[in-house]
Amino acid sequence: MTTTMRVLSLTTTDWRSFYQSQMTALERVDVEVTTLPVPSEHRALEDDVRRRTPLDYARYLPHVLREARGDYDLVHANYGLTAPFAVAASALPRAELPVVCTLWGGEYRDNPFAPLIERFAARADRIVVPSNAMADRVDRSCRVVPFPVDTEQFHPISRAEAREHVGWTTDERIVLFPYAPSREEKNYPLANRVVDGLEGDVSLRTVANQPYEDVPYYLNAADAVLITSRFESGPMTIKEAAACNTPVVSRDVGFAREVLADVENSYVADDDAALRDRLADVLETAEPSDGRARITGYGTDEMGARLRAVYERCLENATSS
Template identity: 45%
Template structure:
């Protein structure tokens, strides 16, 4: 099977893992990335222009005449390009902000024309007026696994006696709502006697993230909307407690996981972080992460490809 992948960010770690998993399953793929730059640097956001997306269109149409079996549009803004070629069936994967954000109407219109649609959560599926497959991005359980907390803190140079709250995103990413996370941690400090350190992670290789997950006491997610946040699944795989806003599939992922909770207000977020820090224990999230392993979700995505081609 040969797949032409369209993507806005080829460097996205979950997309790289998806490609590697499907390659292991026998899929040959070629990836085309939208021209231009989309990055978060030094507190600012660089976004692609409409011209960048127009430049992408002839590239996609031209490559669609190659020896491919289908086009997989990864992220809603690549869907118009996938649908512009008329030779190959189209699988459309939606990641969250493409459906829930300002480009939602474009995404929904394109989803009605795709042969199959993949979404990250039941909540996203409910927002579409067509059948779709719920397949969240998978987590690498070989990379993200528990390790001794003291060893992880020593490696990072973190204070062994402090409580550590992890916010694993660049502060510049508006949808993640860093100011709200800061506000929550400030209120947590007011309620606890010891030191509470607040850590953001920017520019670190993905391979280093398990060290941060194991060094921290709790992961705090304050996003305004999400599909299926990978940081939550990676934290579960490391048995790191998670306190999160009610977004995407987080309620399903955290259901029954110790020292973790979903919150709908600042007060509930503060209560959740305080409770996790006072407990002073790891979660039991590893078992919950196994159902969204990269191997499991890759096999399900391959089944969607096979369904389209049948």
């Protein structure tokens, strides 16, 4: 019989779809998680970015230390900015909690706190990353545990039904940029240039901060999803769109090439012209992809088993040391 583990999870964004999927994955393998998010929020709006302040993180520390005195087996820092707090929790008298740290990918990109993150992440017992591309950027051994896609949530829906649900006109070709334009790393100007260069009537739509349950409808409502990010550790949208059989055209970032390698009617390209040509091909064929059949291995069950194995190894080492 599997023993239930109790994990204190620290995170900056507990509302993101991939974090919610992680919670589902852990629940299925008898891991009981208590999530403690950083106060306030960091969220990209359509034309601005709402940011946390240093005071929000200062307020976070006593919450973490107080909660860490509970009955937990280990503490899991989700995103590098929570690593210092996880390490502080592990050092409490009589706590001695092992620390697992998941690096999401944006920690070391134009981040003034990167040196602090690196110093505290180095003190974690185990490092987890979501992709091989991210593993190549981490200067220590780490375990690749891909973010899962919930194929029950993300599944094909008829385009007419999806467009009716989100309120989009049903007779135009729509390319979806699935982020707020204000997120500089997502490179909206490139997406706009690519779509502007297409022949015929094509609309570029953006979607950000929609309810999680509506995201599959937006993905299914689009003729194609366009990813123009400057850098990524993912992005999860590629897996989610693939699960919906929605074609994806993406720059060669994160795990885009790995996920889309064998997917029909989806492409990876890098320069403006190649992105435009590939997107034109997708729109001309007007066919779905076969991504859903190609994303085996990215489910919640697989992630749960892999993360639990990381936890168990941590606890074994803690017991033997």
